[in-house]
Amino acid sequence: MAHFPEDRLALxxxxxxxxxxxxxxxxxxxxxxxxxxxxxxxxxxxxxLRDDDGQLTPRTARGLDQRDIAAPxxxxxxxxxxxxxQEGRPLLTSDAQSDSWLRNRASVMALGLRAxxxxxxxxxxxxxxxxxxxxxxxxxxxxxADLELLTAIAASAAAAIENARLYQVAVEKGRLERxxxxxxxxxxxxxxxAVPRLPGWDIAAHWQPAREVAGDYYDFIPGPDGAxxxxxxxxxxxxxxxxxxxxTTRTTLRAxxxxxxxxxxxxxxxxxxxxxxxxxxxxxxMFVTLIYVRLPTAGDLxxxxxxxxxxxxxxPAADRFEMFWRTGLPLGVQPEARxxxxxxxxxxxxxxxxxxxxxxxxxxxxxQEFGLERVRALLRQHAARPAGExxxxxxxxxxxxAGEAALFDDITLLLARRPAAGRADG
Numbered sequence: 001m002a003h004f005p006e007d008r009l010a011l012x013x014x015x016x017x018x019x020x021x022x023x024x025x026x027x028x029x030x031x032x033x034x035x036x037x038x039x040x041x042x043x044x045x046x047x048x049l050r051d052d053d054g055q056l057t058p059r060t061a062r063g064l065d066q067r068d069i070a071a072p073x074x075x076x077x078x079x080x081x082x083x084x085x086q087e088g089r090p091l092l093t094s095d096a097q098s099d100s101w102l103r104n105r106a107s108v109m110a111l112g113l114r115a116x117x118x119x120x121x122x123x124x125x126x127x128x129x130x131x132x133x134x135x136x137x138x139x140x141x142x143x144x145a146d147l148e149l150l151t152a153i154a155a156s157a158a159a160a161i162e163n164a165r166l167y168q169v170a171v172e173k174g175r176l177e178r179x180x181x182x183x184x185x186x187x188x189x190x191x192x193x194a195v196p197r198l199p200g201w202d203i204a205a206h207w208q209p210a211r212e213v214a215g216d217y218y219d220f221i222p223g224p225d226g227a228x229x230x231x232x233x234x235x236x237x238x239x240x241x242x243x244x245x246x247x248t249t250r251t252t253l254r255a256x257x258x259x260x261x262x263x264x265x266x267x268x269x270x271x272x273x274x275x276x277x278x279x280x281x282x283x284x285x286m287f288v289t290l291i292y293v294r295l296p297t298a299g300d301l302x303x304x305x306x307x308x309x310x311x312x313x314x315x316p317a318a319d320r321f322e323m324f325w326r327t328g329l330p331l332g333v334q335p336e337a338r339x340x341x342x343x344x345x346x347x348x349x350x351x352x353x354x355x356x357x358x359x360x361x362x363x364x365x366x367x368q369e370f371g372l373e374r375v376r377a378l379l380r381q382h383a384a385r386p387a388g389e390x391x392x393x394x395x396x397x398x399x400x401x402a403g404e405a406a407l408f409d410d411i412t413l414l415l416a417r418r419p420a421a422g423r424a425d426g
Contacts, residue, residue: 011039012149016156025164029060032131032157037064039153040117040146042133044069046076048085049121049129049161056085056129075111080118081130088127090119092147095139114139119151121158128158180240187214187243190250196220198228199297204387206395206413208358215242215288216356216410217250224259226297231257232354232414233290234308236330241286249288249331252277257292267294268339271304271328279335287332291354295416301352303342306331309360312353312375313346316383321376349420351379351390358411362398365405370398387417 015035029047037045044063048056061072069075084091093116115135121128131154135141188207195203205218215235223229233249235242256274257267271292278288289308293301303311307330310323328339346352353375362370378397382390391413398411 012152012156015039015153016160023164023167025161025168026060028160028164030062030066032153032160033060033062034066036131036133036150036153036157037062037066040133040150041135041141042117043135043137044075045131045133046072046081047121047129047131047157047161048076048081050085050127056081059129076132076134077111077113077116080116081132084118084120084130084132085127088120088122090117090147090151092117092142092144094142112136115141117142117147117150119147119154121154121161123158123162128162131157184209187217187247190247191217192220196228198226198295200418201228201295202387202417202419203228203230203295204391204413204415206391206411208395208407208411210358210407210410214410214412215246216358216412217246218354218412218414219250219254221254221257222259223257223294228295229257230293230295230354230414230416231290232308232356232412233288234356234410234412235286235288237286245282245286245288248281249278249290252281253290253292267292267302267304268327268341271306271331271339272337275306275329275331275337275339276335278332282332287330289330293352293354293416300343300345303344304328304339305342306339307333309355309357311342312355312372312379313344314351314353314376314379314383315347316349316351316380317347319380346416346418348418349383350418351383352416353379354414356410356412358407358409359394359398359413361409362402362411363405363408364401365403370401374401384420387415390417391415 033045046061047059049059051057058072061069095114113134118132120130219231221229235245252274256270290306291308293303303324305326306328307326310325313322324342329337360372382393
């Protein structure tokens with residue numbers, strides 16, 4: 001262990017206090033470098049830290065005047081800093097111009113380097129960078145005592161730098177979490193505030209993002225002659241990109257399926273127009289699967305399935321299920337894609353379930369999927385109950401199935417039910 005005279009012990013104490021006076025990483029780095037230059041009488045000083053790719057990158061470069069040095073990456077001998085960082089041993093050279101292993105290095109000769117000190121920044125067995133100082137004017141200015149002092153300073157500096165780095169990470173994480181929370185609030189505000197009331201129908205919805213923001217969404221779009229359009233969609237990505245693409249898709253669909261814009265055009269042509277617009281806006285090959293079902297006040301339902309999970313219909317009177325599979329590609333895949341439609345009827349007591357793949361694909365801790373058989377069993381069990389209670393039963397069953405396992409995908413449900421004769425659940 002090095003033994004320092006009282007003046008240098010006082011210096012080490014003062015330096016340590018300076019290092020820990022701030023948690024701002026850049027301020028800590030500048031404080032470290034200014035104290036090191038003053039303590040060693042160096043002309044210049046550099047701190048280089050390992051980045052995420054493991055490369056040594058200059059983070060601060062200072063001179064005697066406490067000003068930053070331009071282009072620091074080209075002002076040091078990379079051979080020296082790489083050797084010290086790799087081996088973890090400090091280096092002192094009194095005159096690099098005459099040192100046998102340095103004098104043939106182009107950077108040493110070109111920069112006119114003479115006296116050099118370089119010590120590792122290390123925390124336990126982790127080397128996070130190096131502290132490097134030099135003097136291009138005077139050979140022999142650094143002594144072994146300076147090397148011991150710089151090594152002691154570096155030990156204190158490494159802890160201060162790591163604390164500042166961790167603080168910066170925490171601040172950034174907090175900022176990102178807040179931004180994601182705001183994004184989730186904005187996204188939730190795009191969902192319908194309430195389920196519309198449509199004569200002859202009982203409707204309920206459920207939206208559960210797997211992350212802070214989701215690529216799933218649902219919507220209600222007024223149709224012609226008092227009809228109501230149900231939309232459920234799933235962007236084929238996760239996180240913020242999916243959420244942004246979802247918002248664009250929602251706006252486009254609302255504009256394309258609006259009765260004023262639709263006019264006398266078939267529903268399939270409106271979806272084709274929406275697809276062309278979404279293809280024009282799509283980046284990074286993102287696309288969206290979607291089902292649109294038009295609920296009439298009377299008469300048959302119309303369904304267009306753009307590459308989505310099949311719509312599931314249950315007829316309790318016959319204890320029979322129907323599935324309406326895709327009638328076209330997902331939106332955003334092919335600009336000239338065409339779409340067909342299903343036309344079907346629901347009798348009193350019948351159920352229509354639209355869902356995203358987070359419902360059947362939900363996993364339990366053992367990796368077993370929830371599956372459509374469980375969905376069918378729940379619809380059969382609760383078919384006589386109001387739509388809101390059926391949706392709640394589905395959501396609770398998925399939660400019980402998943403247990404402690406985190407949701408892998410968003411879950412969105414839309415359920416429409418024709419109340420049985422004599423009942424008015426909606």
